[in-house]
Amino acid sequence: MRGGLHILDAVSATVPRGSCTAIVGPNGAGKTTLLLALLGDLPYLGRIDFPGRAEGQRPRIGYVPQKLDFDRGQPITVREFLTLGLQRRPLWFGVAGRWRRKAHDKLAQVQALHLASRRLGALSGGELQRVLLALALLQEPELLVLDEPEAGVDFHGGFIFCELLDSLRKEQHFTQLMVSHDLSTITHHATHVICLKHGVVAEGPPKEVLTPANLGITFGLHMGLVKPDSLPSGLTACTATCCNPPRNHA
Numbered sequence: 691m692r693g694g695l696h697i698l699d700a701v702s703a704t705v706p707r708g709s710c711t712a713i714v715g716p717n718g719a720g721k722t723t724l725l726l727a728l729l730g731d732l733p734y735l736g737r738i739d740f741p742g743r744a745e746g747q748r749p750r751i752g753y754v755p756q757k758l759d760f761d762r763g764q765p766i767t768v769r770e771f772l773t774l775g776l777q778r779r780p781l782w783f784g785v786a787g788r789w790r791r792k793a794h795d796k797l798a799q800v801q802a803l804h805l806a807s808r809r810l811g812a813l814s815g816g817e818l819q820r821v822l823l824a825l826a827l828l829q830e831p832e833l834l835v836l837d838e839p840e841a842g843v844d845f846h847g848g849f850i851f852c853e854l855l856d857s858l859r860k861e862q863h864f865t866q867l868m869v870s871h872d873l874s875t876i877t878h879h880a881t882h883v884i885c886l887k888h889g890v891v892a893e894g895p896p897k898e899v900l901t902p903a904n905l906g907i908t909f910g911l912h913m914g915l916v917k918p919d920s921l922p923s924g925l926t927a928c929t930a931t932c933c934n935p936p937r938n939h940a
């Protein structure tokens with residue numbers, strides 16, 4: 691429920707442990723709403739089970755939001771931002787050595803150590819995204835939730851970010867759950883897909899789920915995945931194509 695409205699219904703899906711699970715669906719389908727319910731930020735009816743946990747107990751969850759609204763004029767540095775939730779003493783006493791090391795460690799993991807002394811408000815979209823990922827990793831998450839990680843980042847930046855997530859997931863063994871609008875990102879990186887349109891349309895491995903039929907039900911268009919035959923050596927890609935049905939068949 692949001693603002694008194696019933697947003698989602700009949701949502702029954704699984705996020706396999708250790709997977710990279712992608713939620714795909716049209717604008718307004720309820721993807722962010724589902725993530726917020728999972729994060730415990732919205733009321734819902736029904737059950738969300740975390741296997742191995744007592745009822746009502748959640749694993750450690752890290753969250754990378756779709757966007758961050760903050761005053762870009764603030765003089766806070768990236769290092770200070772990351773230690774805000776760690777350090778109890780006021781920041782004007784400086785950042786304590788142990789928290790500075792912890793923040794630096796996470797920045798190094800997301801390949802953004804060079805941003806530590808930069809002003810948060812001066813970062814580009816892609817740089818801010820890495821800092822938000824470092825912040826989420828500070829929780830040592832068992833479940834990392836990302837809302838459209840490739841949004842606002844160019845194709846190359848989005849690809850590199852997803853590659854980074856793949857290697858962090860393998861190293862740190864968290865489960866990754868992300869909302870994505872980019873079907874090529876999903877075919878490259880997801881191991882499990884949930885198609886959502888106010889309820890679950892289909893779920894399973896990308897090859898089984900991203901069929902023209904399921905994409906048609908989810909997006910209301912005739913869509914398919916095209917695998918180009920001739921790409922530069924070593925490069926594979928899947929791109930989504932969509933077209934309206936021919937007029938004489940509509």
Ligand SMILES: Nc1ncnc2c1ncn2[C@@H]1O[C@H](COP(=O)(O)OP(=O)(O)OP(=O)(O)O)[C@@H](O)[C@H]1O
Pocket residue numbers: 692693694695697715716717718719720721722723724
């Ligand atoms: N605070 C709110 N009060 C009432 N309705 C809301 C609220 N926030 C979102 N909604 C509605 O809930 C529905 C689902 O929104 P949600 O943000 O979950 O969709 P989404 O699938 O993440 O969309 P998008 O791809 O555009 O980000 C939409 O119809 C939206 O208008």
